[in-house]
Amino acid sequence: MAGESSNFSALSVPKFDGDYDHWSLLMENLLRSKEYWCVIQPGYKEPGANEELTGPQRKALDEARLKDLKAKNYLFQSIDKSILKTITQKETAKKLWDSMKIKYQGNERVKRAQLQRLRRVFETLEMKMGETVTDYFGRVMATANDMRNYGESMEDVKIVEKILQTLTENFN
Numbered sequence: 001m002a003g004e005s006s007n008f009s010a011l012s013v014p015k016f017d018g019d020y021d022h023w024s025l026l027m028e029n030l031l032r033s034k035e036y037w038c039v040i041q042p043g044y045k046e047p048g049a050n051e052e053l054t055g056p057q058r059k060a061l062d063e064a065r066l067k068d069l070k071a072k073n074y075l076f077q078s079i080d081k082s083i084l085k086t087i088t089q090k091e092t093a094k095k096l097w098d099s100m101k102i103k104y105q106g107n108e109r110v111k112r113a114q115l116q117r118l119r120r121v122f123e124t125l126e127m128k129m130g131e132t133v134t135d136y137f138g139r140v141m142a143t144a145n146d147m148r149n150y151g152e153s154m155e156d157v158k159i160v161e162k163i164l165q166t167l168t169e170n171f172n
Contacts, residue, residue, distance in 0.1 A: 013077045020104035021149055027078060036071035036093070039064060043094035068093050075100075115150040118143060126166045133171070137163060 014026035031037045038044075044064040047053055053061065071093035076084065079100070087103070089095035106114070122143050127136040140163055144154050 013074055016079050016083065016100070016104075018104070020100065020106075023078070024101070024105075027075070030074060031071055034070070034074070036067050036074070039068040039071050039093050040097045041094075043092070044068065072096060111150055115147065115152060118147045118150065118152070122147060122162070125162065127168045129168060131168075133167070136167075 014023055016023045031040060075093060075096050087096060087099045089099040125140055140159060144159050148154050
């Protein structure tokens with residue numbers, strides 16, 4: 001217990017800034033590292049009101065509830081109060097996670113539109129005068145990785161060609 005509290009204070013919880021895919025990747029990794037992901041995926045089931053539990057079943061349920069509370073604690077810390085107020089399903093960590101996913105991940109139409117926007121950005125990328133190769137490379141890679149995150153099959157060759165074709169005249 002003492003080890004966990006000292007780790008807790010040093011732990012940086014990812015803040016949700018509107019980029020669901022990035023946030024969910026970081027949060028899933030955090031929750032997996034703390035061994036709380038099992039209450040999100042697949043979740044746990046509360047017994048019915050008249051359901052009798054054995055000793056081991058009761059213990060397992062108590063452990064799942066405690067993990068759920070800890071996972072919810074991390075989720076609450078990562079989500080701004082104004083956003084949290086709009087989430088109606090907060091009873092369990094799984095319901096909170098699923099609500100965030102539904103609200104912020106976007107449907108297929110939104111994803112296609114976002115990917116189309118990223119394709120236009122990628123096609124129009126050019127190195128700016130005075131920009132370092134490292135900075136330009138970073139901009140190209142950030143856009144390419146965003147496209148990959150939306151399902152685009154972006155080969156490294158295409159990225160290298162893009163960079164080489166759009167360097168400023170200083171590099172020709």
